[in-house]
Amino acid sequence: MRSFVRTALTAVLLAGSAIWAVAQTTPQDLRLATLEQLMNMEVTSAARREQRAEDVPAAVYVISRDEIRRSGLTSIPELLRLVPGVQVASINSNKRAVSVRGLNSLYSNKLLVMVDGRSIYNPAFSAVLWDTEDLMLEDVERIEVIRGPGGAMWGANAVNGVVNIITAPSSQTRGGVARVSAGTFDSAAAFRYGGAFGRASYRAYVQGSAHGDSTLPSGEAANDNWHSVTSGFRTDWAKGPDAVMFQGSVASGRQRPLWFDLRSSAAGAGSPAVNALSETQVADVLGRWTRTSASGSSFQVQAYFDLGRRTEAIGSYDRDTWDVDAQYHDALGAHDIVVGGGYRHIAETILGQDPYTFTPGQARSILTNGFVQDSITVGSRVEITLGAKYESNTFAASGFQPSVRALWKVAARQRIWAAASRAIRTPSLIDRGLHVAYPLSSVPAAALTPSMAVLQRDPAAMGLPPGLPILVGAVGNPDFGRERFVNVEAGYRLSVGSMATVDAVGFTGRYDGLQTQEPLPPEVTFAGGGPAVRVLTQYQNRMRARTRGAELVGRLQLANRWEADGTFSAFGASSDPNGSLDPAAMNFDGRAPRYQWRAHSAAPLGPRGQADVHLFYVGPIRSLDVPGYTRLDARVEWRLSGQTSLVGSGQNLLQDTHPEFYGHDTNIHATLLPRSGTLALAWRF
Amino acid sequence: MLLVLLLVPDPGAAQDVSQPNLKAAFLYNFAKFAEWPADASPGGPLTLCVLHDGASEDALVKLVKGASVNGRAITVSKGATTATIRACHVLYIAAAEPDTMVRILDEVKGAPVLTVGDGDAFPRRGGIVGLIVEDGRMRFAINPDAALRAGVRLSSKLLSLAKLVRD
Numbered sequence: 001m002r003s004f005v006r007t008a009l010t011a012v013l014l015a016g017s018a019i020w021a022v023a024q025t026t027p028q029d030l031r032l033a034t035l036e037q038l039m040n041m042e043v044t045s046a047a048r049r050e051q052r053a054e055d056v057p058a059a060v061y062v063i064s065r066d067e068i069r070r071s072g073l074t075s076i077p078e079l080l081r082l083v084p085g086v087q088v089a090s091i092n093s094n095k096r097a098v099s100v101r102g103l104n105s106l107y108s109n110k111l112l113v114m115v116d117g118r119s120i121y122n123p124a125f126s127a128v129l130w131d132t133e134d135l136m137l138e139d140v141e142r143i144e145v146i147r148g149p150g151g152a153m154w155g156a157n158a159v160n161g162v163v164n165i166i167t168a169p170s171s172q173t174r175g176g177v178a179r180v181s182a183g184t185f186d187s188a189a190a191f192r193y194g195g196a197f198g199r200a201s202y203r204a205y206v207q208g209s210a211h212g213d214s215t216l217p218s219g220e221a222a223n224d225n226w227h228s229v230t231s232g233f234r235t236d237w238a239k240g241p242d243a244v245m246f247q248g249s250v251a252s253g254r255q256r257p258l259w260f261d262l263r264s265s266a267a268g269a270g271s272p273a274v275n276a277l278s279e280t281q282v283a284d285v286l287g288r289w290t291r292t293s294a295s296g297s298s299f300q301v302q303a304y305f306d307l308g309r310r311t312e313a314i315g316s317y318d319r320d321t322w323d324v325d326a327q328y329h330d331a332l333g334a335h336d337i338v339v340g341g342g343y344r345h346i347a348e349t350i351l352g353q354d355p356y357t358f359t360p361g362q363a364r365s366i367l368t369n370g371f372v373q374d375s376i377t378v379g380s381r382v383e384i385t386l387g388a389k390y391e392s393n394t395f396a397a398s399g400f401q402p403s404v405r406a407l408w409k410v411a412a413r414q415r416i417w418a419a420a421s422r423a424i425r426t427p428s429l430i431d432r433g434l435h436v437a438y439p440l441s442s443v444p445a446a447a448l449t450p451s452m453a454v455l456q457r458d459p460a461a462m463g464l465p466p467g468l469p470i471l472v473g474a475v476g477n478p479d480f481g482r483e484r485f486v487n488v489e490a491g492y493r494l495s496v497g498s499m500a501t502v503d504a505v506g507f508t509g510r511y512d513g514l515q516t517q518e519p520l521p522p523e524v525t526f527a528g529g530g531p532a533v534r535v536l537t538q539y540q541n542r543m544r545a546r547t548r549g550a551e552l553v554g555r556l557q558l559a560n561r562w563e564a565d566g567t568f569s570a571f572g573a574s575s576d577p578n579g580s581l582d583p584a585a586m587n588f589d590g591r592a593p594r595y596q597w598r599a600h601s602a603a604p605l606g607p608r609g610q611a612d613v614h615l616f617y618v619g620p621i622r623s624l625d626v627p628g629y630t631r632l633d634a635r636v637e638w639r640l641s642g643q644t645s646l647v648g649s650g651q652n653l654l655q656d657t658h659p660e661f662y663g664h665d666t667n668i669h670a671t672l673l674p675r676s677g678t679l680a681l682a683w684r685f
Numbered sequence: 686m687l688l689v690l691l692l693v694p695d696p697g698a699a700q701d702v703s704q705p706n707l708k709a710a711f712l713y714n715f716a717k718f719a720e721w722p723a724d725a726s727p728g729g730p731l732t733l734c735v736l737h738d739g740a741s742e743d744a745l746v747k748l749v750k751g752a753s754v755n756g757r758a759i760t761v762s763k764g765a766t767t768a769t770i771r772a773c774h775v776l777y778i779a780a781a782e783p784d785t786m787v788r789i790l791d792e793v794k795g796a797p798v799l800t801v802g803d804g805d806a807f808p809r810r811g812g813i814v815g816l817i818v819e820d821g822r823m824r825f826a827i828n829p830d831a832a833l834r835a836g837v838r839l840s841s842k843l844l845s846l847a848k849l850v851r852d
Contacts, residue, residue, distance in 0.1 A: 027706050027709050027710070027744045027745070027747040027748035028747060028748060028750070030702070030706060030707070030709070030710035030748060031710070031713065031748055031749075031752060033710060035711075035714050035718075035842070035843075035846055036846070038707065038710050038711060038714065038823065039822060039823060039824060039846065040822065041702045041707060041822065041823070042702065042821050042822065171737045171779075172737070172780065172781060172785075174781075174785055175784070175785060175788070196737075198764060199739055199764070201737075238739040238740065239739055239743075240739070240740070240743050642787065643784075684784050
């Protein structure tokens with residue numbers, strides 16, 4: 001009798017297991033399973049099929065929430081210093097140059113940055129204007145940085161990399177957080193409250209930050225302090241297969257960017273700074289709906305509206321953007337496919353202030369795009385991903401950006417991957433329509449280029465009629481075309497249990513059609529009540545360049561809660577002027593240091609505290625005459641109670657002040673950044 | 686929305702289950718293999734609660750429909766809030782910030798609630814069971830001291846399959 005029961009039971013279970021072999025397993029089917037059987041099943045992550053970081057065939061670095069907290073850093077560009085292959089340089093207190101794998105500039109135009117899928121890349125400037133983003137970092141879940149072209153997925157202007165700042169779902173940020181910090185350079189106060197009602201959760205926050213003056217080479221304060229206020233909210237709702245997210249924010253800020261005063265009538269022409277205020281206001285709303293089926297396929301639609309206004313000493317700029325994107329993701333046999341498309345409408349107005357003009361001063365562009373990505377499993381260890389994006393732009397020529405990637409699971413904890421891709425950068429309003437001409441006499445001596453210096457000393461040597469005032473400047477080019485980039489890279493990853501990981505990448509790429517400034521023939525014109533000679537340069541796409549480098553990340557976890565990690569980046573560039581007469585094309589080193597590294601140690605301080613020490617080295621940038629520097633940061637956190645903690649942090653502890661970049665090409669004063677320290681108190685309730 | 690990352694289904698896997706469904710099955714099994722000696726109404730229904738995870742909650746409702754455990758009916762208390770969680774027999778708190786985790790564990794202190802959370806950090810912080818996904822499979826870690834404090838008795842079967850953790 002007993003053996004019959006046992007046989008019948010086995011038969012039922014085997015029949016039961018036949019049910020599970022079908023792709024879709026319903027909850028009721030699982031009721032029959034034993035614990036042992038449940039523990040043997042393969043889990044697929046329901047909503048977004050997130051892949052383990054080790055299986056991504058790209059140079060990805062994820063700055064986790066924990067890493068954000070332990071860095072003691074309070075802004076996104078500063079946090080990007082943690083990522084290998086990324087160059088971050090502060091030009092002055094409120095201006096930063098950030099790029100991936102070289103070609104850094106205030107208007108670094110090859111890096112795409114997004115917050116929750118909303119692009120914060122400013123099309124007119126072809127750059128991210130970092131001073132408008134002041135997110136409350138407690139609510140950032142992670143920052144994903146992909147070095148290398150992201151054009152196949154993200155479209156144009158993701159030439160060298162993509163930064164995706166992902167905020168935490170509001171269901172995970174319940175309760176309140178209040179933080180106040182005061183420091184020698186930075187101060188802030190922030191408050192957030194999150195809660196839930198029914199199936200929905202929400203949070204709302206407000207944050208104000210103030211930043212102090214950097215130092216001029218003379219030792220005086222640069223008067224480039226700035227402050228901003230940001231406020232925003234996020235709500236999330238989920239029921240069954242549907243999830244909806246809605247968020248919005250407004251921000252307003254005031255800075256003194258330290259533009260050179262180039263006005264012909266300027267009383268203080270050539271003086272170190274223009275103390276004109278710059279103001280920015282931005283506002284955005286974003287909504288997203290995701291539907292995931294039981295088999296794991298998903299469909300997502302996202303729409304956002306974003307408007308920004310800047311008033312600067314050199315002009316004012318208004319922009320509004322409407323964007324709708326959709327994508328569908330499903331697996332078909334060995335193929336894992338994502339298909340999507342989007343529509344974006346951007347309206348921009350740019351009005352220059354003497355001596356800047358922009359023609360046309362307005363642009364309305366419509367960008368439509370379609371992309372597809374197919375990950376094909378070959379055998380049991382190899383995965384090949386093919387992707388491409390096609391973009392049509394009313395303002396510029398359309399472009400096709402393909403990429404091929406492969407990943408090989410060499411062994412249980414080892415991966416080798418390789419990728420080849422092509423990306424483009426589309427011309428901007430400024431590339432095409434800029435016009436700025438200012439008196440040579442107003443240019444500060446330190447900012448004179450060699451050709452300007454010759455013009456000033458001996459105009460006759462350049463064939464100019466003597467005695468006439470000279471105007472210098474730059475003009476855009478209505479026929480300015482796309483910059484193109486083809487890149488090949490490969491990487492290796494190894495993990496040793498949960499104790500250590502190593503991630504190495506090597507890359508080489510070729511640029512075509514890079515922007516140069518070509519001299520135009522001098523012309524006699526009428527300015528300031530009399531004849532003058534105008535010697536201008538024009539943007540053209542002349543230069544070709546090659547870049548190559550390697551990036552290494554290592555992490556180690558030892559003993560009880562002691563962790564160490566570090567990164568190392570090497571970078572080299574060479575150019576082919578291709579007929580360009582721009583001195584920058586001849587002397588090209590990629591505007592980035594050859595070597596950068598950082599080391600970090602995190603250790604507990606007794607039962608209530610935590611100490612982190614960061615050491616950074618940034619090598620010199622020869623073409624810009626910027627010296628290298630070593631930086632030491634430290635952070636100590638002390639939990640006063642279950643709900644409050646005290647944090648003391650210091651940055652740039654090794655030197656009084658140091659320079660990081662230069663501003664001549666964008667007519668901004670570069671200053672020295674000071675040592676700083678901050679004390680913060682945070683309270684959670 | 687990390688679009689670059691796509692999971693390729695492992696062709697070697699025979700069974701492919703979604704996380705919410707699997708979690709619901711585990712929660713059902715925890716209810717099967719635990720006892721609540723201090724239960725006010727020992728014959729009454731077992732109440733299962735889920736916080737912050739609509740998908741798992743829905744899967745659990747479907748799974749327990751018409752089921753019973755040791756002669757007791759099972760109900761899922763939907764839309765559980767911090768006010769009602771002390772009445773739950775099994776409480777699953779989906780991935781929460783460590784501070785939220787600690788706060789909720791504080792709320793149920795002293796009440797005979799079998800608390801379940803994500804990761805082995807959960808039992809280390811005083812929860813009873815932590816669900817872990819390791820190499821694509823679900824496991825769980827148990828903190829036996831926490832179970833003792835809560836007055837929940839776990840069967841030796843559960844303890845033998847679990848990774849044991851101290852807080």
